[in-house]
């Protein structure tokens with residue numbers, strides 16, 4: 092511990108000693124017999140609250156007192172059923188790391204219309220093995236264009252087109268009854284410009300002064316824009332938007348990292364942080380178990396940087412995390428940080444020194460590398476890049492996925508590409524061309540997203556099935572190509588399900604839903620081709636899932652099986668790390684999970700179309716391994732060699 096650490100701790104202790112008697116009296120009155128547990132949690136969180144406040148803001152003592160009162164009020168309002176869940180999770184803090192955890196992600200309207208209809212579909216989700224349901228943005232967005240709900244006008248109301256907050260609470264209750272958990276998005280980098288905070292700020296209400304930032308001329312915006320990469324260069328270049336009513340009516344450039352109607356909150360203002368805390372704990376009390384912390388890399392801005400992954404972002408998340416869990420200890424955070432591998436791991440609490448931050452983070456690197464491996468039929472880049480990722484804290488875990496609602500951005504660093512002898516830029520270019528189907532040899536049916544003529548950068552849209560060649564094969568009526576497409580899709584999911592962590596199944600992938608062009612008819616969606624891979628659930632197709640002669644049956648059956656076998660594998664508990672190794676074939680991604688209590692698990696995924704021979708002893712470490720699941724029946728083992736079929740996989744366990 093350094094001298095300044097000791098000084099910070101002493102400062103926190105002093106602040107706590109001063110606050111505690113009064114807080115204890117208030118907690119006693121508000122919580123009755125739960126007072127001790129609350130105070131114990133607050134005291135445990137002390138350093139994780141006071142120090143971030145001291146780092147970020149002036150007057151940390153007063154802010155801590157206010158923050159603890161916000162979470163005390165939330166603790167007092169917390170419904171009894173959720174308190175029982177909290178108690179279970181305090182006993183079993185690794186509840187989200189179990190191999191039984193399996194996610195499903197959907198838009199309420201596209202899946203079942205409205206929230207009140209959702210409980211009718213829980214049997215379907217259970218059939219797949221779902222224990223974790225992520226409902227895409229459902230809080231009341233602005234009218235008109237709203238970035239798929241990521242422009243929130245009211246954090247305490249549900250989009251009336253989907254139902255009410257009472258409906259959401261009922262959904263949470265129905266999920267909890269089945270031991271399933273609920274995840275929703277928390278869009279905390281920005282609000283819609285229509286949000287009452289934004290409107291009050293614009294009107295000059297002193298209570299909302301400094302909630303957002305605006306600049307009277309281009310001087311400061313230009314200085315920042317010089318180093319900030321653009322997220323949506325085609326229709327929202329730069330990170331600022333001109334708002335005539337800003338700056339006291341004189342007009343100003345408001346900070347808008349994303350679309351012009353999404354105004355970035357200014358977290359250098361502690362009132363913003365406390366206001367957002369109030370929204371988080373309020374939503375937690377509606378039954379939310381996991382918050383997907385949207386676009387967190389952008390929350391802290393520093394001149395001359397990319398304005399992503401700044402140290403303040405981590406400090407802020409640590410602060411919000413610690414406070415949320417004083418009110419709702421069963422609630423966990425999931426970081427949505429779609430950034431390079433070195434920047435990603437710190438969201439799990441490894442920034443500078445360990446402090447709890449998010450329990451979960453999207454394994455964006457794995458997702459990108461899976462698609463890259465598929466395109467090149469070569470796993471070397473994946474092996475290299477995954478192999479050099481820093482380990483994550485054992486109290487956290489990944490969320491693994493193949494496809495989500497966003498575009499795929501090729502977060503492959505130049506260094507990693509160079510390590511296997513390819514150029515970063517040309518490889519990313521190749522991946523775009525490959526998945527956009529620009530090569531005759533590619534059966535992928537994606538589309539470029541946000542092509543930047545200036546830099547040559549682009550990202551990829553398209554449903555997993557279409558990117559895997561299923562759409563192309565169906566159109567050409569080519570059965571062999573269809574089987575290959577299915578094998579690709581299942582192969583990718585076989586890695587996501589066995590990497591360790593919570594695998595997410597993106598709605599429709601289980602029945603190979605293709606690109607959906609209906610969004611083109613909606614003018615508020617037409618310019619954003621990410622909607623092509625946000626299809627409407629095809630329940631008639633889902634009906635065919637039990638018929639193994641149909642496309643749906645072939646995919647659904649295999650994906651369901653991945654979950655079933657996964658649940659039986661203790662080594663897939665999220666607390667252990669996966670280590671990649673070279674099994675003797677460039678086309679095969681091989682990884683091993685070891686945990687003291689559960690023995691070793693090995694996963695093999697062959698990204699090439701031809702069978703690959705791997706060295707059995709390297710794979711098993713001379714141990715006695717048995718296949719627990721394979722793509723094509725018992726694996727061929729002869730003379731110390733093991734054959735992984737083309738586009739096939741094998742899961743082995745000790």
Ligand code: OTU
Pocket residue numbers: 238239241278322349385386387388427428429430496497498
């Ligand atoms: C997120 O994505 C959401 O997933 C998107 O659907 C939203 O449009 C966006 O935020 C704004 O709310 O840049 O291209 O590092 O990559 O937050 C998508 C994180 C995005 C960003 C990610 C962002």
